Amino acid sequence: MNALPLSRGDLLRALAVVVIWGLNFVVMKVGLQGIGPMLLGALRFAAAALPFLLFVRFPRLPWRYVAGYGLAQGLGQFGFLFLGLQLGMTAGMASVVMQTQAFFTLLLAVPVLGERARWSQGLGLVVALGGLLLIATAHGDGPGQMTLAGFVLTLSAAFMWAVSNLVARLASRVADYEPFPFIVWSSLFPILPFVALALWMDGPRTVLDQLAGITWPAVLSVLFLAWLATLLAYSLWTRLLKRHPAGRVTPFSLLVPVVGLWAAWMFFGEWPLPLQWLGTGLVLMGLVVNQLGGWWSSVLLQRS
Template sequence: MTQRALSTGDLLRVLGVVLIWGLNFVVMKMGLQSLSPMLLGALRFTAASLPFLLFVPRPDLPWTYVVAYGLAQGVGQFGFLFLGLKLGMTAGMASVVMQTQAFFTLLMAVTLLGERARLVQWLGLCISFAGLLMIAGAHGEGAQQMTLAGFVLTLGAAFMWAVSNLVARKAAQAGHYEPFPFIVWSSLVPILPFFALAWWVDGPQQMSAQLLAFDGKALFAVLYLALLATLLAYSLWTRLLQRHPAGRVTPFSLLVPVVGLVAAMTLLGEQPSSLQWAGTVAVLCGMLVNQSGSWWAGRR
């Protein structure tokens, strides 16, 4: 089966996703200054779903796909990621480590969905994976340093992102659906689990204190994460997964760290170590190998 090339509209969708998700990590750090990880997750998905349910029709899909995506992408990915950022993962390195999802996605797409991958795709992702191992070896425990706990939790978040990619791809094979309603209704799924986890982890008194101290910075973080990072970016991302194989789409997310690192250095004053920079370069080189091989094969 011949893979169709990405159109100009597809490339614009990729650019929008890269910019929104690149800044996303700095905004998460901002929100976690006044909100706990679980409460931030609950408020994010509340704002991304409840205001739109009366106006957005339910996607024409079995509930299985909606619930599975909401649990994987909502509770799984962002539960792990928010907790990792709270426990010492730097915003810049989080934007890099999250791209392990491309490796996980390609592996599962081949083994579970039967998608075909070229040798150059494996080569590129192996180079990127080697870069991620270099980054993992540069963990520390001081201020502005990436902790091992933060790295492991972020790696778990990347795996859950890959799972959600496969759910979206499987849903596209089951029938046509519009991405925006799918994201709105699947965002309804994580709300109760996140509030329950916040109640269990933080306790009712701490939850009340956080909500009473809710300020403009927290409001900006919740709205950015809900409206831009969740509804807009994931709608664009899901559209790409509908149109192209998962192994072709997901490597583009490796461009997110370029924006994430620059934003973290500029806005948060983070300074990656030499080994982390080397690992980041390897990750981006792997992405270039992956995509240049795919583009060349497509041109032929």
């Protein structure tokens, strides 16, 4: 297992992912204004996969890892997330609630991957969990408020994100694959399931009408989600997961709400409730404990 600290380059890659994914939730909301959630998923992954299949070789991996990642990260994570955003999840709170993936990843990585959790990781995640519980209690049904259905669906999306993190880590133990081909080919697998769900949930006529009336903001949203949020960000994220333990990489996603909350306020005028602000602060405090706890322990050991 690679136990080296993050290099400067890896740190910059992690921060680039944070910015892209922080803006991601606002872009999803824009896309969902004219496209159904399942159709948006189909278009996102079609744009991420189909233009590149003739130029990008299939990764040197058994196909089950590529398919498993595509279905967990594509259909699972974004199917739940798009539906949650449509059913009342605010963009800013979605960027916070999605960070429960760090809890799920750490909890699953111990039995599945055999990774050891530091005391600081456990403490940091407990603190952040308290913050997420505060956020969950502040749901409502009024305009601009987070609904309970949206919260539950977003929580389900976070769990599927954690599953995809584990698939990527397991794949790295099988072969030294390149992340970009892995993301391109894995994006192929959610397309048909998303199309089938769109036809079932919305009906063929509605799907055709949405495609015929698609607007430029929706097109730009699809391209942002496909090329930046999927191909670029997930390629960088997968590369980090290949090089470092999952418990070290995934907590960086807890910084996504900083960008997500700012973007939601700037573009949609969303302003979290006081309990949601308090919960967000605890989530970020949990990240600090998670990231700096190991360093602080090593400093104390050197002084003793």
